[in-house]
Amino acid sequence: MFPIDIRPDKLAQEMFDYNRKLGQGMENLLNADEIDTGVSPKQAVYSEDKLVLYRYDRPEGVETQKIPLLIVYALVNRPYMTDIQENRSTIKGLLATGQDVYLIDWGYPDQADRSLTLDDYINGYIDRCVDHLRETHDVDKINILGICQGGAFSLMYTSMHPDKVQNLVTMVTPVDFKTPDNLLSAWVQNIDVDLAVDTMGNVPGELLNWTFLSLKPFSLTGQKYVNMVDLLDDPDKVKNFLRMEKWIFDSPDQAGETFRQFIKDFYQNNGFIEGGVVLGDQEISLKNVSCPVLNIYALQDHLVPPDASKPLKYLVGSEDYTELAFPGGHIGIYVSGKAQKEVTPAIGKWLNERG
């Protein structure tokens, strides 16, 4: 039997259907208004340089916890991923569990921010946001939820300021940067980071986009658009797709000095494992992280593989360490329907049990 048996009449029908869907979907695309992102109401409560700290409006009828929760997002991409649409919102899920949710929006660094260092971000911006919350809530310690690179920042912060962190949640956070399945790490080993930063100043978001899309170029820049044709007749699905598309390509530039230090200290020198990372006058040691830790990783994560996250268990000084493995990917852990049912309720429950 011939293994590829595509009859011309069937192929013609397939092509006709594809083009018909494109033609019909065109109207939905043309009617797609400006894509809104970040759906939950929030108020700016503090700002400094390009940073804005937001507090999300708490839902009525839900008792709010005394300890506020600060979300520290990565410098890569934009934090509205956590609140991307009405029925896919980590923020909303956390609010529903009674968390008083704050989020740091780092903004878009420009060349004037080129010389910001990791120390400026962690012992400067994050620390001042934490102090603001401690002061306004009249508490000694707050809860922190760090996402991806923001998780690494949160670990560093907690190791230097253990007296200010009540509970720490890390999501898809790299800890061991040199696991064999970490493609990003493999690719960056031969990059002359000093040359790149000295040349460009800030590292352009386009360069990061290219790197991330290069992880699965055929699926991420090709096949997904074919798949989308099947959904074009549904205006809501079109809008959700465009919203995600906007997020993927909404990549702020990276402050050059911070990028240099992060890549060298972590991707090239594996600083959490090997040591030697110094911020200000303090060397980072995860043994200083003594508060309860909830570490959440995604089993199909191609950016931060599970093995990159799991060693946290053996590195922190905390005696209260919990892991949650989510059956999904790096983005699905925020936007999938499953995540709304499993991840955010689990975080809320874990935090509420610890006060």
Added chain:
Amino acid sequence: MSNDSFFNDDWLELQRKYWDNWADMSRKAMGLEGETKMTAPWEGALDHWWKAFSPAAPDLSKAFMEKMMDQGKSFFRMAETFANRSDDGSATDGLSYWTKALEDMQKRFSGNLDDGGSAMQRMMSFWEMPLDNWQRMMSSLSPMPGDFLRNMPHEHFKGNLDRALSAPGLGYSREEQSQYQELMRSSMEYQSALQEYTGFYSKLGMKSVERMGSYIQGVIDSGKTIDSARALYDNWVSCCEAVYADQVATPEYAKIHGRLVNAQMALKKRLSVIVDENLGAMNMPTRTEVRTLENRLQETRRENKRMLQSLRALEKQVEALGGKTPAKPATALKSSAPAAKTTTRRKTTAKPAAKPTPSE
């Protein structure tokens, strides 16, 4: 939109034409003879329609739509390659046709097949996607087009050019000559790195064809068939992605990738040096000077923030010693550095101006 006459008439007419064309092919495949040679009328129809409609589309939708159209073309090109088997006199039985098709794909990747822009050639452009991504990205970062060096003659000139570039500069403009020599060397290095990168992808293309062959063999062994363009395309993407994932995880690729990025950065740095030289000559601020100022400014801001924190801590201590109620810190949106706080603060010190409560 849907009421537009072009949409209702011309577009459907074009659809009808290519449908008719394919229907002819079907009849021919079934022995009913239709002598017209098929030359991707669907692709032409789609392009025609898109040219008429794209100016009206919002930018985001336009880019999105173009991607869907490009990918649609990719997977129909692939199906076309295999569905055309009955037109090809060189392989009359079905089983040998796909073997030949795979061999042609391999030849295409190795540069040994010139089929004059056929479906095969167009289908292979699929594998240029990662390279295209690189070119687009570099174009966005450079005043020069991303592919400006891609087709530059390289090997023939390299030896002589290397020698010429090694000649020391002389006289009053020695430094300037040296700068341009460095720029040329960087250009050559980038071109060489890009060619190595491109070559790596060609090898990946061939490996993907092998993987596809194995997959098809598996289909034969299982007694099943692939009977739709979409299934064929999805399997081809899976094969390409699997081979890509294997190969880009190797130390060889990390080296090639690193070389490409480093060469591009070195070239860009050389250009910056020359731009700076010219700005300096025109008595304008250079990037180097601006960066020096940025660094000094950032250091000053750090010191200011540290001093503000210390000052605030001292104020609180003084107030506490005097038995006064500590000043309440502002909690409104701040546009500058926040009021300082001591890091050893206790609850008994500063109180917020507006203390939120859970029921707030």
